[in-house]
Amino acid sequence: MQLTSSIRRRIVAILIGLFVVTWLTAFAATYAAATRRIGVLFDAQLAHDAGALLVLAEQEPPRGNGPRRIPLNPPQFRKLLAFAVWHGEQLVLRSYNAPTVARPETAGHANATLDGSEWRGFTLLSPQQGLTVWVGEPFSLRNLLIDEITRDVLFPMLLALPLLAAAVWWGVGRGLVPLARVATEVAQRSPSNLQPVSMAVVPSEINALVDRLNDLLARLREAFDLERRFTADAAHEIRTPLASIKTHAQVAQRTAADAQRRQSLEQVVEGVDRSTRLVEQLLTLARLDREAFEDEFVTVRLGALAAEVLAALRPEADAKRITLVLQAEERAEIKGHPLALGIMLRNLVDNAIRYTPAGGTVEVKTACVGQRIALNVTDNGPGIPHAERARVFDRFYRGTGTNAFGCGLGLSIARRVAELHNASIALADSPSGRGLQATVWLPQPAA
Numbered sequence: 001m002q003l004t005s006s007i008r009r010r011i012v013a014i015l016i017g018l019f020v021v022t023w024l025t026a027f028a029a030t031y032a033a034a035t036r037r038i039g040v041l042f043d044a045q046l047a048h049d050a051g052a053l054l055v056l057a058e059q060e061p062p063r064g065n066g067p068r069r070i071p072l073n074p075p076q077f078r079k080l081l082a083f084a085v086w087h088g089e090q091l092v093l094r095s096y097n098a099p100t101v102a103r104p105e106t107a108g109h110a111n112a113t114l115d116g117s118e119w120r121g122f123t124l125l126s127p128q129q130g131l132t133v134w135v136g137e138p139f140s141l142r143n144l145l146i147d148e149i150t151r152d153v154l155f156p157m158l159l160a161l162p163l164l165a166a167a168v169w170w171g172v173g174r175g176l177v178p179l180a181r182v183a184t185e186v187a188q189r190s191p192s193n194l195q196p197v198s199m200a201v202v203p204s205e206i207n208a209l210v211d212r213l214n215d216l217l218a219r220l221r222e223a224f225d226l227e228r229r230f231t232a233d234a235a236h237e238i239r240t241p242l243a244s245i246k247t248h249a250q251v252a253q254r255t256a257a258d259a260q261r262r263q264s265l266e267q268v269v270e271g272v273d274r275s276t277r278l279v280e281q282l283l284t285l286a287r288l289d290r291e292a293f294e295d296e297f298v299t300v301r302l303g304a305l306a307a308e309v310l311a312a313l314r315p316e317a318d319a320k321r322i323t324l325v326l327q328a329e330e331r332a333e334i335k336g337h338p339l340a341l342g343i344m345l346r347n348l349v350d351n352a353i354r355y356t357p358a359g360g361t362v363e364v365k366t367a368c369v370g371q372r373i374a375l376n377v378t379d380n381g382p383g384i385p386h387a388e389r390a391r392v393f394d395r396f397y398r399g400t401g402t403n404a405f406g407c408g409l410g411l412s413i414a415r416r417v418a419e420l421h422n423a424s425i426a427l428a429d430s431p432s433g434r435g436l437q438a439t440v441w442l443p444q445p446a447a
Contacts, residue, residue, distance in 0.1 A: 015172075019164065027157075030153060042141070043120070050083075050123070050133050051124060082137065083098060083135045087131060099117070099119065107124055108123060117140070118139040118140075121136030122134070182206070186213075194220050194224070196214035242275060249264070297335045298335070298338065300333065302328065302373065302442075303328025303332055305345065306364045313349055317353050320356070320360075322362055326363075328365070336421050344414045348411075349362060349364065352379035355436075356379040361379070368444065371443070371444050372443060372444055373444050375442060376437055376438070378437040378438075379437075381435050381436065418440055423443065424440070426439045
């Protein structure tokens with residue numbers, strides 16, 4: 001698979017790169033050590049040759065009017081080794097290939113450029129006999145030997161590099177077989193198979209990855225279960241008002257009495273309104289389940305938001321002669337999604353209006369309490385029994401003993417919006433002792 005091949009290429013490239021770097025470092029260290037040791041060895045040889053030549057010259061000092069030239073054998077060394085002997089200031093003996101060199105004044109090793117070439121020489125002095133012996137060799141001799149050693153070390157390593165790369169490639173491929181097996185298992189799964197991946201064949205190096213994958217599969221399985229349950233409940237809830245609309249429409253078709261026909265048509269309109277509201281609530285709830293709002297959070301003034309919501313719901317409240325009251329604290333501001341918060345507050349106020357009897361009161365209040373902000377919606381309706389307060393947030397649940405128009409999604413939507421804002425909703429009795437108070441506890445933004 002592409003994933004496995006990519007991992008293999010990366011591992012092989014890293015290993016070969018590390019090998020090359022290590023080999024180059026070792027080669028550089030070997031080259032430096034060889035250069036140093038060859039220099040020491042050749043310097044010692046020069047000193048030895050100069051000492052032997054001085055002993056011979058002391059035993060039989062050269063005589064004559066000019067220097068004698070002595071050829072070196074075998075011929076391949078004629079350009080590599082050279083020597084010269086002076087008696088006083090006079091050059092009396094030199095090798096055939098000796099360069100033009102002035103008589104050295106000091107003993108020991110020294111470098112010099114002679115006849116356009118770099119030479120390494122060693123000088124011995126014999127003051128008693130008045131002799132000066134110089135033995136030298138060109139640096140090309142040392143470089144030749146260093147190059148041969150380098151070539152002997154480098155060439156086998158260059159031959160071994162492709163073999164090593166092939167071996168590493170094969171070994172990494174064998175090591176990635178379990179990973180490829182896991183990838184193949186996941187790739188061959190059907191979309192409906194959300195069971196966790198078996199950890200029996202998973203290498204320990206990817207245990208964390210497979211654990212996260214299994215967590216994701218579990219969340220997807222849970223989300224799909226909720227989606228299926230939501231779809232089934234929604235289909236059931238939509239089917240009921242549609243059946244009622246169809247029944248009333250059939251009654252209106254068959255009846256001849258205008259009053260009965262008018263009543264049936266009014267029931268049809270009411271059923272359409274109920275279906276419309278149900279579809280709107282379902283779409284809102286589905287969108288809240290799928291969208292992430294944090295990227296759209298802005299500063300929201302809860303007092304201004306509550307005023308807008310109450311103004312939008314005033315016609316419904318006036319129709320029941322319900323008084324809407326707003327008490328807003330100016331400092332009540334949060335970071336949130338204004339549209340989602342408006343939906344939450346609208347559902348809470350709408351529920352309060354629906355369940356409050358004619359002539360009642362619905363109050364909205366915002367207040368800063370410590371590090372949180374309390375958003376209260378209070379009514380003086382019948383309230384909700386304590387045993388049902390935990391269930392009223394479930395989708396499509398409607399309390400017993402109520403005839404108010406609704407579809408059982410308002411509080412579910414309100415709780416979902418609160419969760420998106422790291423908030424919570426609590427239900428309690430109204431402070432007056434009659435009715436219900438819904439409190440949304442919102443986190444106050446840092447200063």
